[in-house]
Amino acid sequence: MFEVELAAVPQSLMELRQELRGWLDQPHVPGTVVDDLLLAVTEAATNAIEHGHDDTGQGTVTVTASMAAGRVWLTVVDSGTWRPPTPQPTHHGRGLPIVRTVMDETEIRPSSGGTSVFMARSLDEQRSREPTCPT
Amino acid sequence: MPDLATFHIEHTPTALIVSVAGEVDLSNAEELNTHAQKLLAADVSTAAVACVDLSEVTFFDSAGINTLFDLNTRLAAAGHSLEVVAPPDSRARRVLDLVQFDRFATLTDTLSASDN
Numbered sequence: 001m002f003e004v005e006l007a008a009v010p011q012s013l014m015e016l017r018q019e020l021r022g023w024l025d026q027p028h029v030p031g032t033v034v035d036d037l038l039l040a041v042t043e044a045a046t047n048a049i050e051h052g053h054d055d056t057g058q059g060t061v062t063v064t065a066s067m068a069a070g071r072v073w074l075t076v077v078d079s080g081t082w083r084p085p086t087p088q089p090t091h092h093g094r095g096l097p098i099v100r101t102v103m104d105e106t107e108i109r110p111s112s113g114g115t116s117v118f119m120a121r122s123l124d125e126q127r128s129r130e131p132t133c134p135t
Numbered sequence: 136m137p138d139l140a141t142f143h144i145e146h147t148p149t150a151l152i153v154s155v156a157g158e159v160d161l162s163n164a165e166e167l168n169t170h171a172q173k174l175l176a177a178d179v180s181t182a183a184v185a186c187v188d189l190s191e192v193t194f195f196d197s198a199g200i201n202t203l204f205d206l207n208t209r210l211a212a213a214g215h216s217l218e219v220v221a222p223p224d225s226r227a228r229r230v231l232d233l234v235q236f237d238r239f240a241t242l243t244d245t246l247s248a249s250d251n
Binding site for chain 2: 132
């Protein structure tokens, strides 16, 4: 089980990747899967930092991960006041399509206390996947 | 804290090249943008190619992608084209392929001989 709570600021993203990379450093986790997981978690946390933070500057992003049965589950939860969803989830709308493409499952649950992004990905680097994001 | 990425700009007879090494995310995408602007500010008309070399990039995501799309749009408006270098199997290439960047600008495996 992996859990880290970070300040909802862009400078936290590097620390998040360092921590998660360390946790994923296991012989049965292929390097390409690690790279995709680091990409997905950074995109989801970026979304939380850009859109989920509250106006006090005290917002946090909590990332948890677990591994079982050949899969990794990632959860990114922000503490901020949820703003109404917009048609473009990120500034240019490219972050979440990337997440959906590199992960097998992605679910976004907005709530009054913040937004949670749940993601799952097989450890099989040969798993079938769409080569590109929907555009 | 060490810089997440380093940037280097190089003028050759036929190209202006911004080389990036390290990780690019939301925390330093603006820094990439600042260096990319030099491709616009410089007299690109004397160079054949405006190039961003991502060969030494170890992390790249939509923050960097957005910067490249913006740069491509601005270069095109000025009548110039963008070439992005990202070797096959590199982290930058993975993300560039995901968003089909080659539909919008030139994407190459290595710096071409003519750039040097």
